[in-house]
Amino acid sequence: MRVLTINCGSSSVRLAVHDVVGNRVTERVRISCGKIGHNEARIKFRAKDANTAENWRYKLETHHQAVHHLLYLLDSEHWLDDVEVVGHRFVHDGGFFSQPVLIGPTARSQLERAARFAPLHMPASLEALDAAAVRLGKLPQYAVFDTHFHHNLPDLAQDTGLPRDFVSHPVRRYGFHGLSCEYVLDWFQSQGPEQLPSRLIVAHLGSGASATAILNGQSVDTTMGLTPVSGLPMATRSGDIDFGAALYVAENLDMTVCALRKLLNENAGLSGLSGLSGDMHELIERVAEQPSARDAVDYFCYHTAKHIAGLTVPLGGLDGIVFTGGIGAGSTEIRERICQRLTHFGLDMRNLKKSGNKAPHLEGAKGTKVFAVRCDENAVIARHVSGLRSTLPNI
């Protein structure tokens, strides 16, 4: 089965076409655009069989523009000709879905209702749904959820701390970056039997950032909650903050709830702290000359390490850490700086500098192994969509 997958991240859009036969997922082509909204967004194209890779810089201000442009580029080179089905990453299921769903009118309106919980992602994915319908006609389109992997979090990890009287469906902690966690589990599987660390933390560090505690392959706690604004500091999202401080600021500045939501989602985190940019690469380059860039990077590394240490409580110890996402897979420096704060866990750092899925040292490790894995959420979407295609109801 030939599957087109569309993954709208907070600063990126990634499209890919895969062939899926049984459990085998083979990528034909991928195209992505990062740094959306910056002056120069980056488009990367790679076609596996043709062995071609190209990069362009382009002015793409919004996800809407990016999705349309990437679809156009694929279509004009006939990469979409034999696509049979489309799979989208939707970060939030809104409490409506516990598995991927074929999107009909009811599911679509439920996804629209869930959009308020993830304003940097869900509206973009809904636009991508429409853009694909325009270009590909009536092909079936599926939603695959970031929340799915965390569906069976223990009650203790699902509770929000709000009074029970106030909390009703759909208010609970959901967790995100589940597709990335699934990819990491697949990656361990590919390294050979019994390579999966029993007590594992996946630190997905991209424009959105989270850490998830995985015990024997199951998510047992994670840093994001009802919304993907909580937990680690992010490009433009605050991560965990003193809510009293947020209320004080909102009251003093006479902010509406809507303005507060915008502040915490779009103007906080690395961007708010540095006053320069939410892009980690840019900040690292400016650390020497800009104290605020240094402060933002320090804050990110410190709080990420603190959250990782906190997640050893539900795990009862720590056997492995995987760094993934653009920063986690890309930056040896950030991985090192986080790990320097975790040395009391007895980290085995032999794999720390091995970016992007290179064969790791696995034998003879003493203590907690550290890995960097370049996750591929689109491949996981393609696998889900093809596996469930014949069994899902169209609602």
Ligand SMILES: Nc1ncnc2c1ncn2[C@@H]1O[C@H](COP(=O)(O)OP(=O)(O)O)[C@@H](O)[C@H]1O
């Ligand atoms: N080699 C690298 N070193 C440092 N940061 C990097 C590197 N590669 C990517 N990044 C950062 O990763 C972030 C984007 O992560 P990514 O996972 O691609 O985004 P998204 O969350 O939108 O999917 C940006 O802050 C970017 O600067």
Ligand SMILES: CC(=O)OP(=O)(O)O
């Ligand atoms: C859930 C989330 O934050 O996703 P991303 O990292 O792609 O923005």
Ligand SMILES: [Mg+2]
């Ligand atoms: Mg992402």
